[in-house]
Amino acid sequence: MRFVVMVKATKDSEAGKMPSTKLLEEMGKFNEELVKAGIMLAGEGLHPSSKGVRVRFNGDTRTVIDGPFAETKELVAGFWIWQVKSREEAIEWVKRCPNPHESEGEIEIRQVFEADDFGPALTPELREAEQRLRSKIDTKS
Amino acid sequence: MTATDTQRAIETVWKMESAKVIAGLTRIVRDVGMAEDLAQDALVSALEQWPTSGIPRNPAAWLMAAAKHRAIDHFRRHKMLDRKHQELGYELETQQGSIPDFDAALDDNVGDDMLSLIFIACHPVLSTEARVALTLRLLGGLTTEEIARAFLVAEPTIAQRIVRAKRTLSEANVPFEVPRGAELAGRLSSVLEVVYLIFNEGYSATAGDDWMRPALCEDGLRLGRILAALAPGEPEVHGLVALMEIQASRAAARTRPNGEPILLLDQDRGRWDQLLIHRGLAALERAERLGGARGRYVLQASIAACHARVRVAADTDWEGIVALYGELARLMPSPVVELNRAVAVSMASGAAAAMPLVDALASEPALKNYHLLPSVRGDLLVKLGRFGEARPEFERAASLTRNARERDLLLERARDATVRSNPTRS
Numbered sequence: 001m002r003f004v005v006m007v008k009a010t011k012d013s014e015a016g017k018m019p020s021t022k023l024l025e026e027m028g029k030f031n032e033e034l035v036k037a038g039i040m041l042a043g044e045g046l047h048p049s050s051k052g053v054r055v056r057f058n059g060d061t062r063t064v065i066d067g068p069f070a071e072t073k074e075l076v077a078g079f080w081i082w083q084v085k086s087r088e089e090a091i092e093w094v095k096r097c098p099n100p101h102e103s104e105g106e107i108e109i110r111q112v113f114e115a116d117d118f119g120p121a122l123t124p125e126l127r128e129a130e131q132r133l134r135s136k137i138d139t140k141s
Numbered sequence: 142m143t144a145t146d147t148q149r150a151i152e153t154v155w156k157m158e159s160a161k162v163i164a165g166l167t168r169i170v171r172d173v174g175m176a177e178d179l180a181q182d183a184l185v186s187a188l189e190q191w192p193t194s195g196i197p198r199n200p201a202a203w204l205m206a207a208a209k210h211r212a213i214d215h216f217r218r219h220k221m222l223d224r225k226h227q228e229l230g231y232e233l234e235t236q237q238g239s240i241p242d243f244d245a246a247l248d249d250n251v252g253d254d255m256l257s258l259i260f261i262a263c264h265p266v267l268s269t270e271a272r273v274a275l276t277l278r279l280l281g282g283l284t285t286e287e288i289a290r291a292f293l294v295a296e297p298t299i300a301q302r303i304v305r306a307k308r309t310l311s312e313a314n315v316p317f318e319v320p321r322g323a324e325l326a327g328r329l330s331s332v333l334e335v336v337y338l339i340f341n342e343g344y345s346a347t348a349g350d351d352w353m354r355p356a357l358c359e360d361g362l363r364l365g366r367i368l369a370a371l372a373p374g375e376p377e378v379h380g381l382v383a384l385m386e387i388q389a390s391r392a393a394a395r396t397r398p399n400g401e402p403i404l405l406l407d408q409d410r411g412r413w414d415q416l417l418i419h420r421g422l423a424a425l426e427r428a429e430r431l432g433g434a435r436g437r438y439v440l441q442a443s444i445a446a447c448h449a450r451v452r453v454a455a456d457t458d459w460e461g462i463v464a465l466y467g468e469l470a471r472l473m474p475s476p477v478v479e480l481n482r483a484v485a486v487s488m489a490s491g492a493a494a495a496m497p498l499v500d501a502l503a504s505e506p507a508l509k510n511y512h513l514l515p516s517v518r519g520d521l522l523v524k525l526g527r528f529g530e531a532r533p534e535f536e537r538a539a540s541l542t543r544n545a546r547e548r549d550l551l552l553e554r555a556r557d558a559t560v561r562s563n564p565t566r567s
């Protein structure tokens with residue numbers, strides 16, 4: 001199963017403050033461990049939200065809102081995609097991650113949906129319908 | 142944390158660390174079976190102590206230290222036994238009873254130990270089945286029960302297979318080391334074979350199977366990725382990883398909701414996993430950058446990559462694929478590779494050009510009961526407008542396949558060929 005592991009932003013990361021050499025080294029080592037364990041599929045760091053944009057949806061209207069955004073702790077500063085055997089394994093790995101910020105911060109673990117996760121609610125007929133829909137979208141694009 | 146949470150956390154840590162602990166211990170005690178027993182003892186200690194003491198900050202180090210203590214105890218006991226034997230006038234090698242320098246031994250070369258463990262688990266002295274079971278057990282962290290469920294075999298059978306494998310390794314005095322020089326190529330191909338077998342076992346599982354079976358795909362991929370990190374200089378390792386990543390990228394597209402297989406060219410490429418394709422192509426690039434003659438996995442990955450690179454089946458570089466199959470056939474002559482090459486030829490140059498290649502395989506004993514041979518032949522005959530001849534081919538293919546959905550599909554094609562061979566009747 002796959003998880004997106006999100007490093008949440010802090011005041012420093014939002015201010016565009018670069019991590020120290022020491023932290024970069026530690027993170028490099030941690031990433032190496034993830035690769036050696038065969039679980040890291042991808043991982044990226046994100047620019048501060050001052051360079052970000054949001055598109056707000058309301059009915060038919062679309063409003064473009066430029067960053068920065070206020071709710072720092074809810075913003076994502078970077079992410080990994082991991083393939084692990086269980087949620088517990090993802091938690092164990094996150095616990096081993098060096099503190100990504102010099103201050104207080106959070107890392108959030110979210111499981112990626114796979115077709116089987118929808119369970120019996122996604123009946124074969126619904127799956128087929130979904131597949132038909134997808135192929136229609138693909139031929140249009 | 143509740144008791145079950147703690148229990149689950151301990152089991153998780155164990156699955157993550159057991160291979161490293163067993164590898165480190167094997168280097169010291171020189172016996173995989175004993176190393177696994179000692180590691181299991183450490184797990185038992187963890188299960189006893191962690192629920193009250195809490196999970197230590199560095200659980201891996203804790204497990205290693207606990208196992209180390211057990212090993213030292215073991216050596217002390219043996220030393221005492223030695224002394225008794227010596228007092229009784231026995232001549233024994235003191236080497237066996239001496240206590241090695243554990244700290245130095247455990248801290249160095251974690252990578253080398255892991256690699257040695259993979260090589261020993263896949264040692265040619267063991268049967269393929271035993272290699273697969275031992276690899277999943279020692280390196281995949283799977284329990285005997287999980288392996289049994291994944292391979293649809295009774296648990297005692299797997300348990301026995303593992304016990305026997307460990308005994309065989311011990312009796313054969315297989316050294317715990319990374320093979321070098323001339324020996325390396327053969328030993329590596331045994332490892333790659335086991336990893337690919339595990340992956341394929343999962344890949345061939347069907348939707349209705351116990352989830353442990355499809356999970357083997359991820360186990361195989363993970364083992365391959367671990368191997369690539371441990372042996373980054375081996376092009377075939379990257380080739381195998383590339384092949385598995387690209388095959389896995391098609392997982393969601395290769396069956397209909399009712400389980401019916403969808404052929405590669407009919408698959409909805411929008412459902413191919415681009416992240417895995419990207420990873421597969423990157424692994425293939427690494428293999429190519431290392432240079433040297435292309436091995437079987439690099440070649441197969443190159444073929445898979447030809448499909449993965451194009452968004453529309455019609456854009457496929459069939460000439461390139463024909464050339465790759467030609468190279469693969471020279472490297473590992475096999476009627477199945479020949480049949481694939483024939484299909485590629487039909488796509489590149491038309492059914493008429495491929496027909497002689499398929500006909501040449503008709504007397505091939507290895508393909509006598511292989512449903513894809515008459516299925517391919519039927520397909521070529523349809524393309525050539527020879528519907529009357531196509532019908533019996535599809536019927537024969539239907540009688541040979543073990544997959545019920547595929548059988549239905551083939552019978553439908555047989556009926557279709559009948560109708561088209563007698564257009565007046567339709």
